[in-house]
Amino acid sequence: MDPDFAALDAYLDEHNLDGYAFADDESNSDLYYTTGFGAPDPFVGVYTPDETAILVSSLEYGRAKKEARADTVKRRSEYEPREKQAEYGEDRVQQKVVSEFLADVGVESVATQHGFPAGLADGLREEGVTVDPESTASGVVTDVRAxxxxxxxxxxxxxxxxxxxxxxxxxxxxxxxxxxxxxxxxxxxxxxxxxxxxxxxxxxxxxxxxxxxxxxxxxxxxxxxxxxxxxxxxxxxxxxxxxxxxxxxxxxxxxxxxxxxxxxxxxxxxxxxxxxxxxxxxxxxxxxxxxxxxxxxxxxxxxxxxxxxxxxxxxxxxxxxxxxxxxxxxxxxxxxxxxxxxxxxxxxxxxxxxxxxxxxxxxxxxxxxxxxxxxxxxxxxxxxxxxxxxxxx
Amino acid sequence: MDPDFAALDAYLDEHNLDGYAFADDESNSDLYYTTGFGAPDPFVGVYTPDETAILVSSLEYGRAKKEARADTVKRRSEYEPREKQAEYGEDRVQQKVVSEFLADVGVESVATQHGFPAGLADGLREEGVTVDPESTASGVVTDVRAxxxxxxxxxxxxxxxxxxxxxxxxxxxxxxxxxxxxxxxxxxxxxxxxxxxxxxxxxxxxxxxxxxxxxxxxxxxxxxxxxxxxxxxxxxxxxxxxxxxxxxxxxxxxxxxxxxxxxxxxxxxxxxxxxxxxxxxxxxxxxxxxxxxxxxxxxxxxxxxxxxxxxxxxxxxxxxxxxxxxxxxxxxxxxxxxxxxxxxxxxxxxxxxxxxxxxxxxxxxxxxxxxxxxxxxxxxxxxxxxxxxxxxx
Missing domain, CATH: 3.90.230.10 (Creatinase/methionine aminopeptidase superfamily)
Known part of the structure; x- marks a missing residue:
């Protein structure tokens, strides 16, 4: 499938943001539609006009490489969560991992769904990422996939x-x-x-x-x-x-x-x-x-x-x-x-x-x-x- | 059913917050457990040591009154969303409605799940509500209901x-x-x-x-x-x-x-x-x-x-x-x-x-x-x- 993301590109351009980020499981249809991937446990996806990237657990990596429509598939373990847990404590592991993943994809500012996890949004902001959630529940990707x-x-x-x-x-x-x-x-x-x-x-x-x-x-x-x-x-x-x-x-x-x-x-x-x-x-x-x-x-x-x-x-x-x-x-x-x-x-x-x-x-x-x-x-x-x-x- | 929320009370006390807020649909088990209510469309719930209150659409109101374990059931229409839309625009309706609902329950500051909607968290903060999401996905209510x-x-x-x-x-x-x-x-x-x-x-x-x-x-x-x-x-x-x-x-x-x-x-x-x-x-x-x-x-x-x-x-x-x-x-x-x-x-x-x-x-x-x-x-x-x-x- 080859969705037409022109409206999403225009949204990012209008709001002057690098990408559109998701953190959810397969029940999130916007995420599934954008990345062509679903998993029972939450994973992270980011769309930019140049590429789509996902960050998954090692257990999902093989399937993600095969099934996802993403250009880039990263494994969580590449970002050394155990070392980060030791250095920053459990509360900051995820924001450290995800902000480094976003940096790898060249993304410093993201739009998100209205329902993006508030805990992660706050954490990413602590790491210097601009996070700009959509103001209503029905967002730009929802309109694209309609x-x-x-x-x-x-x-x-x-x-x-x-x-x-x-x-x-x-x-x-x-x-x-x-x-x-x-x-x-x-x-x-x-x-x-x-x-x-x-x-x-x-x-x-x-x-x-x-x-x-x-x-x-x-x-x-x-x-x-x-x-x-x-x-x-x-x-x-x-x-x-x-x-x-x-x-x-x-x-x-x-x-x-x-x-x-x-x-x-x-x-x-x-x-x-x-x-x-x-x-x-x-x-x-x-x-x-x-x-x-x-x-x-x-x-x-x-x-x-x-x-x-x-x-x-x-x-x-x-x-x-x-x-x-x-x-x-x-x-x-x-x-x-x-x-x-x-x-x-x-x-x-x-x-x-x-x-x-x-x-x-x-x-x-x-x-x-x-x-x-x-x-x-x-x-x-x-x-x-x-x-x-x-x-x- | 009569769950024991002592650990949740202690969490709120420790973080000096008035209540614990949710905004999600029936797929959110913490919300269902806390309020005894589920609905296919998102609704709002807030727990305080004194009472549990939910805010639902008119379509769900009758069933919520019958089924929910909540002390207080409010209808969204009571907060005049149409008038608010005319005055503040579509983007601010939900944050206005929810902040007034929280004020009705005497709540000025809330803990939330890590996955609380970031768009609503930001909106409530604009309305002067303190919103403090949990730092990890598995939170205090998850532990209570274990x-x-x-x-x-x-x-x-x-x-x-x-x-x-x-x-x-x-x-x-x-x-x-x-x-x-x-x-x-x-x-x-x-x-x-x-x-x-x-x-x-x-x-x-x-x-x-x-x-x-x-x-x-x-x-x-x-x-x-x-x-x-x-x-x-x-x-x-x-x-x-x-x-x-x-x-x-x-x-x-x-x-x-x-x-x-x-x-x-x-x-x-x-x-x-x-x-x-x-x-x-x-x-x-x-x-x-x-x-x-x-x-x-x-x-x-x-x-x-x-x-x-x-x-x-x-x-x-x-x-x-x-x-x-x-x-x-x-x-x-x-x-x-x-x-x-x-x-x-x-x-x-x-x-x-x-x-x-x-x-x-x-x-x-x-x-x-x-x-x-x-x-x-x-x-x-x-x-x-x-x-x-x-x-x-």
């Missing part, structure tokens, strides 16, 4: 394919369930959110994907967009299934939501589902390079408002109706730039975003429909291939 | 039980496999590391556990303790299986390793396995409250040295033999305090640690045996219940 290469799009497509198979496995459970006293039954037991979640997770593992969380939320649970759902699923209630797996090899995510009702839906459920699908289509019609995330969000707000539903964008205090944003970027992180919301920035070709309108009310339940798409110059390509049908017989 | 309560021990036991079932599923695959041209075959295909890993993951999911990584490493792969393993498994080669799941509900981990040979092991493999088990027993004999992690590690080094195997502790440059530490703490993190290694600190009753000696050489493969135990006043309780047998027929 625009996907063709290779990254393939990774998202692969994760989304697994996602669709997992959704099909979940829907099949609901379809095969019988109903007793209004509760879904499967293999002689009540069919629970937990059981459906397990089936989704097993389906994803079979396809090389992992996930920490899945939402299978029914009835009142579904009315809270952050509720993961629990307990028996009920016929005639909406069931929101929201799956966001990560492919373990590529580390890229997908994201999709569908809403089901076992048996016959009520008129209200059907209306909500139809207007939400209308909102989804209106948002998609607004997507193209040059449009803003705010405009796409507004398309959803307009549809809901015309249909008489409250939204947090028209009434900030509402607790029912459309109470979250329209969408977000997806990539190495399941939530990343750009934002499809108020103040959402301009979309660029290659942005991968979700479009996920929804309506919520504890008295009715919740309805959400979510597709994942890639922004193109004159519109979008929908990466989602799954039917949008409310009722499951 | 000592487990009875409730936490139950969580580890539960995760370890699932771990043993997953290991049994993996061993069963190896047992049921046939051998063709030296390669294990299962259901008409070569049995691969990936297939065994999948079986382990599915077994864990069925028991409410998750995991990001598993090691199923055969032959030369097994000679590298960090190699996850890949490709077909071979008869007559050592197969290291190292499983470290996290229970999704409790968030606590377990950790166990066994080494298998399909068919007949060589004399060298048998010797290595026997001396490694001897090292395991010697380390366990050394475990008790008041012993140091260094002493327990030395017990392993002594056994290997007496048997003529190199170790990194006797020869820092060796690339074969015993090339990692004896063990580590296990809890909310799979690797946490205390360290069972050089400079390993004094053990306390309630520490949960691994004992995992191993030998490695690309010419032979790798052998590792790992148990998880809890330190007691006069020894240890082994939380591991799984046979130690090399050969699988």
């Amino acid at each position: 625009v996907k290469t063709e290779e990254e799009l393939e990774y998202v497509r692969e994760a989304q394919k697994a996602n669709e198979n997992a959704m099909a496995a979940a829907e099949a459970l609901i379809r095969e369930a019988t109903v007793e006293d209004g509760v879904l039954q499967y293999e002689g037991e009540p069919l629970t959110s937990e059981r459906v979640t397990e089936e989704i997770e097993v389906a994803l593992i079979r396809e090389g994907c992992a996930l920490d969380e899945t939402i299978v939320a029914c009835g009142a649970d579904a009315a809270d967009p952050h509720d993961r759902g629990s307990g028996p699923l009920e016929a005639g209630e909406t069931i929101i299934i929201d799956i966001f797996p990560r492919n373990k090899a590529s580390k890229y995510h997908a994201d999709m939501t569908r809403t089901f009702v076992k048996g016959e839906a009520t008129d209200t459920q059907r209306d909500w589902h139809a207007v939400t699908d209308e909102a989804r289509k209106a948002a998609l019609d607004a997507v193209e390079a040059g449009a803003t995330g705010e405009e796409v969000n507004q398309a959803v707000v307009d549809v809901y408002q015309d249909a008489g539903h409250p939204t947090v964008f028209t009434d900030p205090d509402t607790e029912t109706g459309f109470i979250h944003s329209t969408g977000h970027g997806v990539g190495l992180d399941v939530h990343e730039a750009p934002s499809i919301s108020l103040n959402g920035e301009e979309l660029e070709a290659g942005h991968v975003i979700t479009i996920e309108p929804g309506l919520y009310d504890p008295a009715v339940g919740g309805v959400r429909i979510e597709d994942i798409v890639v922004v193109t110059e004159d519109g979008y390509e929908n990466l989602t291939d799954y039917p949008i049908e409310l009722e499951v017989e | 000592v487990k309560t009875e409730e936490e021990l139950e969580y580890v036991r539960e995760a370890q039980k699932a771990n043993e079932n997953a290991m049994a599923a993996a061993e069963a695959l190896i047992r049921e496999a046939t051998v063709e041209d030296g390669v294990l075959q299962y259901e008409g295909e070569p049995l691969t590391s990936e297939r065994v890993t999948e079986e382990i993951e599915v077994a864990l999911i069925r028991e409410g556990c998750a995991l990001d990584e598993t090691i199923v490493a055969c032959g030369a792969d097994a000679a590298d303790p960090h190699d996850r393993g890949s490709g077909p498994l071979e008869a007559g080669e050592t197969i290291i299986i190292d499983i470290f799941p996290r229970n999704k509900a409790s968030k606590y981990h377990a950790d166990m390793t066994r080494t298998f040979v399909k068919g007949e092991a060589t004399d060298t493999q048998r010797d290595w396995h026997a001396v490694t088990d001897e090292a395991r027993k010697a380390a366990l004999d050394a475990v008790e409250a008041g012993a140091t992690g260094e002493e327990v590690n030395q017990a392993v080094v002594d056994v290997y040295q007496d048997a003529g195997h190199p170790t990194v502790f006797t020869d820092p440059d060796t690339e074969t033999g015993f090339i990692h530490s004896t063990g580590h703490g296990v809890g909310l993190d799979v690797h946490e305090a205390p360290s069972i290694s050089l400079n390993g600190e004094e053990l306390e009753a309630g520490h949960v640690i691994t004992i995992e000696p191993g030998l490695y050489d690309p010419a032979v493969g790798g052998v590792r045996i790992e148990d998880i135990v809890v330190v007691t006043e006069d020894g240890y309780e082994n939380l591991t219940d799984y046979p130690i047998e090399l050969e699988v027929e």
Whole structure:
């Protein structure tokens, strides 16, 4: 992969800094993206317009030489941490090691992520390094990696394919369930959110994907967009299934939501589902390079408002109706730039975003429909291939 | 749960600071332990000897009121971020909000983790708050939570039980496999590391556990303790299986390793396995409250040295033999305090640690045996219940 770091170069030039430094583990997507390397224990990386360098433990050195996209791979032991510990004490070892590493790469001043370790920032300053953290959590590298290469799009497509198979496995459970006293039954037991979640997770593992969380939320649970759902699923209630797996090899995510009702839906459920699908289509019609995330969000707000539903964008205090944003970027992180919301920035070709309108009310339940798409110059390509049908017989 | 924060109180008193502040998401175990709350998006927490307070988004407020162990739960919107954005600009919103929150709790000076966000530390200082990050990554809260309560021990036991079932599923695959041209075959295909890993993951999911990584490493792969393993498994080669799941509900981990040979092991493999088990027993004999992690590690080094195997502790440059530490703490993190290694600190009753000696050489493969135990006043309780047998027929 060959990311385009022109925006990062411009940032460093504008702030008159030599490089951009990281100190974190593989959970830091900006670090992984910039260096092409991840490790379970923290390591240090620095980007300059001339080279990318990383500083790793001896245990990771061999793998780093093979896997990292870095021009320079240094071993921590080269900087004699044991001798430094004896001379300066344990508290100053890391700042001594890292400042010498930066000097080796010709770096005297660095930008960092907002979340760079404060202890190391203070320590490096003691050693004479200028450290200038970004002022907000979403930084310049986050913006760079929001625009996907063709290779990254393939990774998202692969994760989304697994996602669709997992959704099909979940829907099949609901379809095969019988109903007793209004509760879904499967293999002689009540069919629970937990059981459906397990089936989704097993389906994803079979396809090389992992996930920490899945939402299978029914009835009142579904009315809270952050509720993961629990307990028996009920016929005639909406069931929101929201799956966001990560492919373990590529580390890229997908994201999709569908809403089901076992048996016959009520008129209200059907209306909500139809207007939400209308909102989804209106948002998609607004997507193209040059449009803003705010405009796409507004398309959803307009549809809901015309249909008489409250939204947090028209009434900030509402607790029912459309109470979250329209969408977000997806990539190495399941939530990343750009934002499809108020103040959402301009979309660029290659942005991968979700479009996920929804309506919520504890008295009715919740309805959400979510597709994942890639922004193109004159519109979008929908990466989602799954039917949008409310009722499951 | 009712953790004992006396050591944290003493730290604050010693450094003359009002409180200990965090700003991170649920992946930060110190924050989760201190506040009893986790959320996928970053939130702020502050501990003082008088109260624990958290600052969360409106979306998390309801759940935080219910779930958090905090005395005070504040909503971000109470601090009028929109008005602050208009007045001070986006870059200063967070520092204004957080400094006002700290003032509400009566806090003017804070200790923080080493990894506290540097951007927020600088911002809070601009607002007149004293911010004093810890000088090393493993901090005072990490040490506090290393000592487990009875409730936490139950969580580890539960995760370890699932771990043993997953290991049994993996061993069963190896047992049921046939051998063709030296390669294990299962259901008409070569049995691969990936297939065994999948079986382990599915077994864990069925028991409410998750995991990001598993090691199923055969032959030369097994000679590298960090190699996850890949490709077909071979008869007559050592197969290291190292499983470290996290229970999704409790968030606590377990950790166990066994080494298998399909068919007949060589004399060298048998010797290595026997001396490694001897090292395991010697380390366990050394475990008790008041012993140091260094002493327990030395017990392993002594056994290997007496048997003529190199170790990194006797020869820092060796690339074969015993090339990692004896063990580590296990809890909310799979690797946490205390360290069972050089400079390993004094053990306390309630520490949960691994004992995992191993030998490695690309010419032979790798052998590792790992148990998880809890330190007691006069020894240890082994939380591991799984046979130690090399050969699988």
